[in-house]
Amino acid sequence: MTQDMATTRAISGHHESMLSQIEAGTTPLEPSVARALLLTYGLGARSVEGFLTLLARAQDEGHSVFDDGPGAGHRLALCVRHARGMRIFSAFAVPQLLRTRAYAQAVLANPLGDDAWPPAVMIAPLSAVDGRKITVVLEEAVLRRPYGGAAAMADQLARLQHAARSGIARILVVPFAAGIAPVIHGTLYELDLGDRELFANEGLYVRYASGSNHGRTCALHLDRVEAAALPPQQSLELIEAARRQYTDHPADGVHGPELLDRHSPGTAGKGGLPSPTALPR
Numbered sequence: 001m002t003q004d005m006a007t008t009r010a011i012s013g014h015h016e017s018m019l020s021q022i023e024a025g026t027t028p029l030e031p032s033v034a035r036a037l038l039l040t041y042g043l044g045a046r047s048v049e050g051f052l053t054l055l056a057r058a059q060d061e062g063h064s065v066f067d068d069g070p071g072a073g074h075r076l077a078l079c080v081r082h083a084r085g086m087r088i089f090s091a092f093a094v095p096q097l098l099r100t101r102a103y104a105q106a107v108l109a110n111p112l113g114d115d116a117w118p119p120a121v122m123i124a125p126l127s128a129v130d131g132r133k134i135t136v137v138l139e140e141a142v143l144r145r146p147y148g149g150a151a152a153m154a155d156q157l158a159r160l161q162h163a164a165r166s167g168i169a170r171i172l173v174v175p176f177a178a179g180i181a182p183v184i185h186g187t188l189y190e191l192d193l194g195d196r197e198l199f200a201n202e203g204l205y206v207r208y209a210s211g212s213n214h215g216r217t218c219a220l221h222l223d224r225v226e227a228a229a230l231p232p233q234q235s236l237e238l239i240e241a242a243r244r245q246y247t248d249h250p251a252d253g254v255h256g257p258e259l260l261d262r263h264s265p266g267t268a269g270k271g272g273l274p275s276p277t278a279l280p281r
Contacts, residue, residue: 064207064214066208067205067206067207068204076123076200076202077124079198079200080097083191086132086133086135087134087190087222088134088136088187088188089137089139089221089225090139090186090187091141092186092187093142093145097124100156100159102151102152103155105148106149128166129168135169136163137226137229139180139225143157143242153246154243154246161239161240164235165236170232173229173230173238174229174230183221184201186203187201188200188218188221189201190219190222198210199219
């Protein structure tokens with residue numbers, strides 16, 4: 001008995017249950033199972049081989065899917081909830097997982113922000129360590145963009161500090177001086193789902209990507225921004241400098257030169273940091 005015949009016989013004995021598992025995504029469609037199914041359905045050898053070629057290509061290159069329909073935010077939240085671990089990058093706002101209520105409301109109210117997402121399907125913020133490995137990389141602009149005003153920003157940055165110090169998430173900041181131009185709009189997630197890595201770019205819609213083709217671009221960008229970020233302690237210092245600017249000078253917000261003078265890489269200033277005269281004004 002050939003392997004195809006054995007697989008076909010096994011499928012014929014458990015046909016409905018196996019099909020339902022494959023359709024539900026609980027059982028992967030292995031090439032041997034696909035071949036046996038197609039032969040059972042009476043497809044010719046050429047059609048079977050053509051399908052298997054497409055299946056192998058899809059499994060290797062992955063997929064890219066846009067989700068802009070009703071419930072898109074809810075579906076993303078489910079992916080985040082079930083992920084074993086994740087990396088997140090944003091150059092525009094603090095990710096939903098770490099937002100305070102006031103900050104979240106301010107972002108939702110911003111006509112250029114996440115106003116397309118109904119609050120009922122927002123990703124629930126983390127309040128305690130849940131055992132998952134979570135790395136959050138923020139562009140320095142996130143610290144400076146005053147959603148909700150000075151008081152709301154000071155509280156939000158304190159929330160980031162608490163998340164880092166309590167082990168909820170590893171927080172890293174990419175300083176302006178790193179010269180990294182973000183090519184991702186919105187928030188980029190790398191989600192460890194156990195059997196695969198899924199990337200989700202959240203904005204006015206959600207774009208999902210996976211595989212060595214579509215997913216690789218997202219992975220390379222995350223690697224790039226994480227490598228350019230300050231170490232955890234220096235990131236905390238930059239967050240604290242921004243928080244103090246909001247509390248000490250609430251009318252002024254955060255100004256670039258003050259933060260750059262203290263935290264951006266360089267050699268011209270005191271302690272290896274750039275001097276004010278070396279910075280663009």
